[in-house]
Structure formats: structure tokens, C-alpha cells
Amino acid sequence: MRRIALFLLTNIAVLLLLSIVCRLLGVDRWAYSHGLGGTTGLLIYAAIFGMGGSFISLAMSKWMAKMSTGARVITEPQNEGERWLVDTVRRHAQAAGIGMPEVAIYDAPEMNAFATGMTKNSSLVAVSTGLLQQMDRDQVSAVLGHEIGHVANGDMVTLTLIQGVLNTLVILAARVVGRAVDSWLSGGRDSRDGGGIGYFVSVMVLQLVFGLFASMIVMAFSRWREFRADTAGANLAGRASMISALQRLQANHGESTLPKTMAAFGISGHLAQGFQRLFMSHPPLDERIAALQRG
Template structure:
């Protein structure tokens, strides 16, 4: 997804936020909503990575405490010419991973203990390359801002039900308009958020496959992670569903359809694209050996 398109989507979400503020308090409410949106985005820009890592009880590791994982990420960043991110491990049996941080110079990647145990070295390299793809394209910042705005729009829309539509707030739509906005604004915000997140996953898949040099490593990993995520619950993710879009596979249960209301494309579609990329690169399905093999 191009920078221009993402910027337009973020502008659309900000417009929705202002519209809900207008319904609550007229022009004054719109100004207050703009100030709130700006403050929330500034806060998210500087603190979202720390908040997400804290939500999932992630612990930082290094070359001494997690030599295999740290070594894989170091080799990948050297190959990509990227700064070395901070590396974290999350103690949960569900296989999964995510990246966070406002830019490549202030990034962090996290892998669960379940992921490290379940995957081969090659497959783990594919997953970490995918997460570094998110870092390279600054998807972590974009998805954090969209999640922040989407949550704020839903909050304000519910708030409008109680305080919007009065005669003295300059709202031309009245109570009917408030009801419509309460339903439609969160839905529109969710559609924008999902479109950005799903596109980012496909792009990170391709970037990660190219970075590690073996698309099938990532394809095999996705198949294993998908099965594991469906069978094993991730308590911290269930308690913090707003962070689900950050993970390489949706950590929540019951959201498997590939439609506009999911944060992730269907895993089988992602695997198919990776297999097609492997064919373009002239790699057979049995290809496994590489710098981590």
C-alpha cells in the first residue's frame, strides 16, 4: 500500500473522529475531538511499543539469553542493512510473533516461546524476516495509529449516544443522525483499519521471503502457526484484542474468514502467494538449506 493511500485512509479516520465530535458538541465538540485525536496519536507515537510489550509481558533477551533467536535476527538485519531491533520473548505456548516501534531505529520484535519450540531454524528465520519487513515499511507505526483512531472513534460514537443530538449543540442531523453515526462510524473505521492491516501482511510476507531468500520457509511456518494459534489460546492477546492485528497470525479464536472484517488475510491465501513467489525464484518445494541450515 502506497504512502499516499495510507495517508488518505488516516485522514478519512481523522475526519470520522471530527464528525463524531461535531455530533456530540457541534463546532466546539469538533475542535475538542481534533485536539484529542492529536494528543492520542502523539502519545501512541512515543509510547505504543512499550505499552504493547507490557501488555504481553514480553521480556527482552540478548545474544547470551537467547542466542539462536538473537543470532537469526542479527543475520537478517545485517543482510537487509537495517538497525538491530530490540528482541523480546513472550512466555506463551501459542506460536506467534509481532513487531512494534515507531521507526527502524526504535523497533522491537517479539516471538513467543511456543513459536521458538515449534518451528525449525529456517522457519523461524522466515517469520523474523516477515516481522523485519513490517519494520522496514514502518507498518508498525501505521497500524498503531489506525488502531488508536479506530478505538477512539468507537468510544466517541458511544459517547454521542448519551450527549449528542441535543438542540443546543449545532447538530443539524439531530438524534437520528447520532444513531446512524454511532453505528456507521465505528464500522467505517474498522474497515479502514482492516484494509491497512491486511495489505501490510501481504507486503511483509513478500519482503520477508525475499529477505531470508526462501519463501517456502515462511510458507511452512505460517501453516504451523495457523494450526497452533487455532488450537492454543493466548491469554494476553484475548485480554488485549486491540493488539491482534500486530501478530503474524491472528491470535484470537473464531476469526478465520478472509473478508473485510478480519485483521489478517486467510492463511491459505498467503501461503499460495509465497509458493508462487518461490516458483518465480526457481525454488522447489523441498528447498530448505540456507545460511541458518
């Protein structure tokens, strides 16, 4: 539950921070005074912050991933293992019809890997030292195929678009309802100054509530894309190898060391039960294995 709470807070905190900054800097008041108080103006305002924040995060994703995991990009392979790793990624990338990604290794005990990047031809694929030590090469090849599948499917961009649209709707809906609440509390006063305390508090609370529902939608897409990436890994490295890699991942123990902002991009997710499943970024490994076995 702690991981889920931290993940949600990471996503929702951006919206809350925007709300506070806008209030302190008087952006809401400025929007009203410049005729942006109507629905169209409010939509534009929400889209700038909602979509803008998501695409800034995507543009910085490779840099953030390297910094947060301490990943070392292989520019010149230092041994046969690194050479094999780079060659395997290159082979999968060519088969998938994308540009050669940067290949990196990061120090972590658990078996994991991730892919990120703003475009299909400018991506990063990174694997943990634990994965390289605990999987055979057929299994590692399948994991690399899975990550290349994410890149080829455009999952990072699609996830960003979905998050951006939902952020926009959250900002818009929170402010529309916030105005209604503020108007009711003030007896119908026309809040041309950007609204009173009722507006400010309502917007913050509603962004938190609406943000929770938005996170459920984002996580539902995240789970669906994992099945597609597993299929890509099976096509690139062989179905048996992909199934074997997922079965090996079941031996992972303890919490992932991937930063919370990168958790959804790893090949392995956390386990959850009941209501918590709505906030899982990955389907259970049993379900993923069963989907591959069904063909």
C-alpha cells in the same frame, strides 16, 4: 465472534470515552464559547483528539507490549538459542536497512510473534516460547524476517496514521450530524452551549456506527500489510522457509493469548467467515501461502 467484538470495542471505546469526558468536562461548550464551533475549529478539535490518541498509543506501544505479554528483552543472551535469535534479528535488520530492534521472548503456548515500536530504528520484535519450541530454525528465521518486514515497511506508523485520520473523521462527522439532529429536535435552536441531550446521544451513537466502518478500513489495510510482510520474510529468509513457516502456523489451535490490543501485530490471526471477514486483521493462511507460491 467474541474476539472480533472485543477488538472493535477496544478501538471504539476510545472515541466513546472521549465523547463522555468532553461532555462532562465541558470541552464542547468551551469550544463553542471560544469560536471553535465552525467547521474549521471543529476539524482542529477532532484532529487533536483523533490523531493525538493514536500517536500516544504508538509512543507507548513497546512499553504496553512488554507489560501486557510479560516479554523478557534479551540484553545478554543466556544460551546458544538466545544468541542465535539475536544474531538472526540483527542479520535481517541489517539487510532491511533498519536499526537493531530489541529482541524479546514471551511465555505463550501458541506459535506467534509480533513487532511494534514508534520508529524503524526503535522497535521491538518478540517471539513466543511456543513458536521457538514448535518451529525449526529456518521457519523461525522466516517469521523473524516477516516481523522485520513490518518494521522496515513502516507498518506501525502507517497504521497509526490511518487510524488517526479515521478517528478524526469519525469525531468530526459524528458532531456535524449530531448538531443537525439536535437543531431539528430543538426546532432550530442555535446550540451555543454545546448542544442538548439530542446532540450528546447522537454523537455517542454515531461514533459507534462510524467507528465500525472505520474499523473495516483499518482491518483492510492490516490484511494488505500482512502480504507485504510475508514477501519481506521470503526475501530475507527464503521463499521456501516463509511458506513452510506459514504452513506450520496452520497447526495453531485455540485462541491466541496475545492481548486484544496487540492481536493485529501478531503473525497469526483468527479465522472468520462471511461478514466477520471484514474485521479480520490477517488474511487466511491459505491465501497468504498461495500468494507466496504464485511468486
